Amino acid sequence: MNPTLKNTFSWSVSRDSVFRVCPRKYFFNYYGHWGGWLKDASPRTRQVYVLKQLKNRATWIGQIVHDCIARTLRNISRGVPVLGLDEILSITRNLMRQDYRHSTKKRYWQNPRGYCGLFEHEYDIEVTDAQWRNAAEDVDHCLKTFYQSEHYERFRRLPPAEFLEVEQFSSFYVDGFELKMKLDCAIREDENVVVWDWKTGKKESDTGLSLQMGCYALYAKDTFRVELDKILTRRFDLHRGILHEHSITQRSLDEMITYVRGSISDMVALLDNVEENTVREDRFTKVERPEVCLTCNFLRVCQPRLP
Ligand code: SF4
Numbered sequence: 001m002n003p004t005l006k007n008t009f010s011w012s013v014s015r016d017s018v019f020r021v022c023p024r025k026y027f028f029n030y031y032g033h034w035g036g037w038l039k040d041a042s043p044r045t046r047q048v049y050v051l052k053q054l055k056n057r058a059t060w061i062g063q064i065v066h067d068c069i070a071r072t073l074r075n076i077s078r079g080v081p082v083l084g085l086d087e088i089l090s091i092t093r094n095l096m097r098q099d100y101r102h103s104t105k106k107r108y109w110q111n112p113r114g115y116c117g118l119f120e121h122e123y124d125i126e127v128t129d130a131q132w133r134n135a136a137e138d139v140d141h142c143l144k145t146f147y148q149s150e151h152y153e154r155f156r157r158l159p160p161a162e163f164l165e166v167e168q169f170s171s172f173y174v175d176g177f178e179l180k181m182k183l184d185c186a187i188r189e190d191e192n193v194v195v196w197d198w199k200t201g202k203k204e205s206d207t208g209l210s211l212q213m214g215c216y217a218l219y220a221k222d223t224f225r226v227e228l229d230k231i232l233t234r235r236f237d238l239h240r241g242i243l244h245e246h247s248i249t250q251r252s253l254d255e256m257i258t259y260v261r262g263s264i265s266d267m268v269a270l271l272d273n274v275e276e277n278t279v280r281e282d283r284f285t286k287v288e289r290p291e292v293c294l295t296c297n298f299l300r301v302c303q304p305r306l307p
Contacts, residue, residue, distance in 0.1 A: 007034045009268070009277045010171065010178035013212045016263045022287035023270070028052065028298045031279050037113075044301060051297045053112040056119040057127070057135045060099070062200040065142045065238065066184065068092055069198060070167040072147075073185055076155055077163035085147045089140055096136055119297060142200050142238035151236060151243070155187075162188045164224060172222045174257060177264050181215055186224070192232050193224045199237045209235070210246070214256035217248040228253065 007030075019026040028048050035041050036049020055063065068088060075082050083091075099116035102108065108117030120127050146152055164186040171180045185196040195216045213233045220231050233246045272278045286302065287293070293303050 007031065007277055008178070009271070009274075010180045011174075011260060011264050011267070012180045013208055013215060015267075016211070016260075017208055019263070019267060022292060022296070023284040024281075024286040024302060025296055025298060026267075027279065027281055027284035028302070032281065032298075047301055048298065050109055050112045050117070051122070051300060053108065054117045054119045054122055054297045056295070057131075058201060060116070060118060061135055061138050061142070064092060064096060064099075064139050065146075065200045066167065066198060068143060069146055069184070073155060073163065073166045076158070077160050077166060079160050082156070085144065088147065089143060092139060092143065093136060096139065100132070119295075123299065138200075138202075138239075142198075145238045145241045146198070146236070149236075149241070155185075158187060164188060164193065170219060170223070172219050174260055175264075179215060179219075179260065181219060183216060183219070186220060189232075192230045193220050193226050194232045194234060195220055197233070197235045199235055200239070202239050210252065211256060211259065213246045214248060214253055215260075218253060218256070 015026070015030065018029050029052055033045065033049040033052045036045045036047075036052075041049070072082050072088070100118075102115040103118040103121045106117070106121065107115040119125070165183050166185050167182055169180065169182055171178045173179065183195055184198050187194050187196070195213075197212070197216070213235075216233055217228065217231050220226065221228055228248060228250060231248060233248065235244045235246065236242075237244065268274055270279060270283050272280055272283075288303075290306065293299055293306055296302070299306060
């Protein structure tokens with residue numbers, strides 16, 4: 001990572017969600033890890049940096065599925081032939097085995113961005129072989145749902161020029177503050193812009209979904225220069241094989257912007273220096289709820305006395 005990088009303030013749905021869960025976790029995630037990639041980083045900063053990259057099984061599954069679909073859609077958008085489902089499943093299974101091996105050997109402590117680190121290995125959480133197999137089967141299931149769907153067939157037939165974005169970091173500004181996001185996929189469909197989102201989690205509830213979809217719609221309106229009634233947001237639940245379509249109204253967009261403004265001002269209020277985006281750790285309270293802390297990547301540095 002470039003050592004001259006500056007930690008600038010930006011807002012995102014995930015940042016907001018971490019902030020609401022625990023301010024100290026937010027500190028570790030967005031400030032405390034900064035510079036942990038440098039050779040002369042303090043041991044604690046290095047530790048926070050490594051822990052920040054850990055994934056649990058659910059986020060691991062999500063990332064594997066998202067990466068795989070993104071590779072395929074990028075190939076389609078470039079006119080490159082795509083692999084068949086069996087080959088995709090076999091490559092993905094091998095990648096998961098590789099991740100698992102690296103994680104058990106804790107190679108991520110040497111290179112946290114090069115090697116996968118799983119929360120369960122770092123914290124010696126007991127996971128049975130059957131549970132690990134279930135994770136691999138969940139990935140297979142999500143990928144089969146996607147690649148065998150009519151929606152995928154439509155992606156395959158779509159002319160490359162109709163792809164607008166596939167999993168790329170994007171941003172836009174509200175009141176001078178940068179809002180960051182990564183759309184799973186955005187395409188043109190007739191006169192509409194369709195923003196796609198893949199859901200890989202098993203939970204029914206989708207906290208923050210309307211906020212996320214609102215951000216996507218606002219970004220699409222701004223970037224692709226379309227009216228709101230020409231923006232469709234679709235969420236494809238890959239566990240259940242269900243497609244949810246969300247319509248965004250001007251009213252829900254206004255509510256979303258009001259929420260975002262409030263969230264930004266809560267975050268900015270904790271900054272020591274707004275221009276420099278600098279903070280002091282002790283200003284970020286600890287939630288200290290065992291059910292939250294026991295699933296937190298930063299447990300080791302924050303609550304070393306918890307089991
Ligand atoms: S261990 Fe608990 S208090 Fe500490 S950062 Fe994580 S959630 Fe917050």
